[in-house]
Amino acid sequence: MRRWLSNKTREKDRTMSTEPKDVIDLLAGIEPGSSLDGIRARRLQARENAQKSFLALFEPTDFGDVAVAERYAVAAFVAGIHAEPAAAGFYQSRFARSADRPELVDVLRAEIELAKTEGPYGAFPAGPLSVEDKAGLSYCVAGESRRVLGARIAAALEHAHLLVFHLRDADPAAMRALLEAGWSDTAIVTLSQLVAFLCFQIRTIAGLRALGASLGHRANISAKAG
Amino acid sequence: MSESIVVRASKDQPVTFTQQELGWLPWLDPLPEAEFTERHWAGLVERSRAKSDYFRLLVRDPQILEARTKTDKDIFYNIADGLPRAERELAAAATSRYNGCIYCTSVHARFATFHSKRRDDIQRLLDEGVGADLGERWNAIVSASVALASTPIAFGQGHIEQLRSVGLDDAEIVDVINGAAFFNWANRLMLSLGEPSTVVEA
Numbered sequence: 503m504r505r506w507l508s509n510k511t512r513e514k515d516r517t518m519s520t521e522p523k524d525v526i527d528l529l530a531g532i533e534p535g536s537s538l539d540g541i542r543a544r545r546l547q548a549r550e551n552a553q554k555s556f557l558a559l560f561e562p563t564d565f566g567d568v569a570v571a572e573r574y575a576v577a578a579f580v581a582g583i584h585a586e587p588a589a590a591g592f593y594q595s596r597f598a599r600s601a602d603r604p605e606l607v608d609v610l611r612a613e614i615e616l617a618k619t620e621g622p623y624g625a626f627p628a629g630p631l632s633v634e635d636k637a638g639l640s641y642c643v644a645g646e647s648r649r650v651l652g653a654r655i656a657a658a659l660e661h662a663h664l665l666v667f668h669l670r671d672a673d674p675a676a677m678r679a680l681l682e683a684g685w686s687d688t689a690i691v692t693l694s695q696l697v698a699f700l701c702f703q704i705r706t707i708a709g710l711r712a713l714g715a716s717l718g719h720r721a722n723i724s725a726k727a728g
Numbered sequence: 729m730s731e732s733i734v735v736r737a738s739k740d741q742p743v744t745f746t747q748q749e750l751g752w753l754p755w756l757d758p759l760p761e762a763e764f765t766e767r768h769w770a771g772l773v774e775r776s777r778a779k780s781d782y783f784r785l786l787v788r789d790p791q792i793l794e795a796r797t798k799t800d801k802d803i804f805y806n807i808a809d810g811l812p813r814a815e816r817e818l819a820a821a822a823t824s825r826y827n828g829c830i831y832c833t834s835v836h837a838r839f840a841t842f843h844s845k846r847r848d849d850i851q852r853l854l855d856e857g858v859g860a861d862l863g864e865r866w867n868a869i870v871s872a873s874v875a876l877a878s879t880p881i882a883f884g885q886g887h888i889e890q891l892r893s894v895g896l897d898d899a900e901i902v903d904v905i906n907g908a909a910f911f912n913w914a915n916r917l918m919l920s921l922g923e924p925s926t927v928v929e930a
Binding site: 545547548557558566631699703717 | 741742743744745755756757785786788789791792793794795796798799801802803806808809810826827828829830857876877878879880881883884885887888889898899901902903905906908909910912913914915916917919920921
């Protein structure tokens with residue numbers, strides 16, 4: 503079950519450098535001294551703790567029951583199915599560095615393409631809201647991919663897909679599937695936080711990048727006007 | 729192994745969006761207070777949160793809980809400048825309504841009503857959904873929140889221009905982005921680790 507965490511991977515965990523730069527700034531293209539840098543500085547605790555959240559999930563003081571390669575596999579998948587190029591590239595490259603079997607990277611890339619869809623969809627509790635129920639893909643890791651990734655990571659990717667695209671379909675059966683694939687209560691909390699955090703981080707990056715682009719555009723206009 | 733799934737009786741599950749106070753029941757066992765270490769207490773940030781099943785479940789991973797809680801507090805409660813509290817809560821409620829989180833919607837609809845005194849407008853957001861006409865300023869905030877919650881993310885220049893046209897400056901637009909983005913984190917925890925209940929435990 504834990505073939506993901508070879509000694510070689512453990513060695514890499516220790517040598518992987520701590521990210522020196524704020525990941526949201528890095529991926530949103532926010533430069534020191536820029537207007538958005540100044541605005542983010544006015545919510546300093548939020549900015550610092552968004553970065554501390556990233557570190558808590560990917561460079562924690564205690565990896566507990568979830569190996570670093572497992573964390574980056576799920577992250578690469580979540581960023582990939584969001585189809586946000588900057589975040590997808592960042593987590594894909596982190597995953598490639600943490601995975602000790604190169605074929606995993608190719609399999610994951612193929613799974614991302616199979617898993618892409620549009621959300622949010624899903625069913626409400628039966629009642630007046632049922633008219634808003636929206637059907638969609640129920641993603642399952644199949645065949646050769648399942649064999650290569652293993653039951654534990656396959657279950658994590660399936661759960662991540664549920665959380666990203668059709669969160670209102672979540673039910674106790676989804677918890678049971680994770681427990682049966684070897685995820686402990688505590689590991690499920692970590693996995694859930696990781697997927698949910700990325701949904702926040704990726705949206706913050708997309709929002710700030712769009713705002714930054716509009717400021718650049720305005721700066722160009724005023725430069726031309728001047 | 730103490731792993732177990734707590735399957736709840738669903739007879740008390742709310743079936744509509746409401747501003748009433750709701751309870752929340754975990755599907756996994758929260759960590760018993762007797763097993764807390766100093767790290768767990770630090771992860772809670774506020775000791776009073778040990779009373780909550782939700783926080784005692786999340787505290788199983790104290791490092792991420794602590795950072796998440798501090799992110800949340802600054803985005804919503806730092807009122808030194810930026811977007812009014814009511815409209816940060818509107819972004820949270822609209823995101824939750826669109827994603828389908830009945831619990832989060834109830835909490836933040838209540839907060840939005842409290843700060844804005846516009847209970848009927850908030851109720852229309854709950855009843856009619858994110859297409860409800862709430863006036864151009866609120867419509868712009870709801871529409872930006874919805875675009876940001878969509879996957880793939882649909883937020884772009886049009887939403888920024890719409891927010892500017894109703895009077896938001898860049899710092900206030902960042903508050904909309906932060907508040908809406910944050911509820912894509914909160915909704916996923918609340919919806920997937922347990923369920924809401926119309927019975928509120930004392």
